[in-house]
Amino acid sequence: MSTLSRIAREGIRLGHLRALEERLGLAGYERIAGVDEAGRGALAGPVVAAAVIVDPRRPVPGVDDSKRLTAAVRERLAVWIRETALAWSVVAVDAATIDRSNILEATRLATRRALAGLRPAPDVVITDALPLAGLGIPCLPLVHGDALCHAVASASILAKVERDRLLGELEARWPEYGFAEHKGYGSARHLAALAERGPAPEHRLTFARVLPRLGRAA
Secondary structure (H helix, E strand, O other), X not given: OOHHHHHHHHXXXXXXXXXXXXXXXXXXXXXXXXXXXXXXXXXXXXXXXXXXXXXXXXXXXXXXXHHHOOHXXXXXXXXXHHHHOOEXXXXXXXXXXXXXXXXXXXXXXHHHHHHHOOOOOOOEEEEOOOOOOOOOOOEEEOOOHHXXXXXXXXXXXXXXXXXXXXXXXXXXXXXXXXXXXXXXXXXXXXXXXXXXXXXXXXXXOOOOOOOHHHOOOO
């Protein structure tokens, strides 16, 4: 494929990804925040939420659902997103807080804190299928928002990059669990380490595969 063809295809893809934000802009919304999280289904480590207000004059080519991108591409795009966004914020909520409530409420807490950290504040929020009440501004929970909305996809990248960084720190503290490899999810290696050694301080003790005897679902 020629360079010109690649540029054209990316322009078309980016236009589709920006379509919802452009329609909201035409409806009078100037600061559209996309929100997403990383680590909701993991057995260890924090849940991380990010919120991004993309500058409509400076959309970032290559942005996509973070799960579709390599780690190297996510790292590169995260730098670009932070440099060009009108505002961005990333918040982590630790395993102890998750255990005190539940993963859904901890995710909402991280998301609300990320939104509260945006300056300027948004006038509308798009989430990846996460309903949020009481924000004082409209909130659109969009199923597969990280694949359909540029701002949400941007947030998914920042959340994933930050969480991977934090799991790298856990790897340095507890290398026997392999956190850098599986990022706290329930891989065979992770489950074997749990069976042999029991949980580390950053494990989510209310998740059934961490402490099965509790009989609680992850």
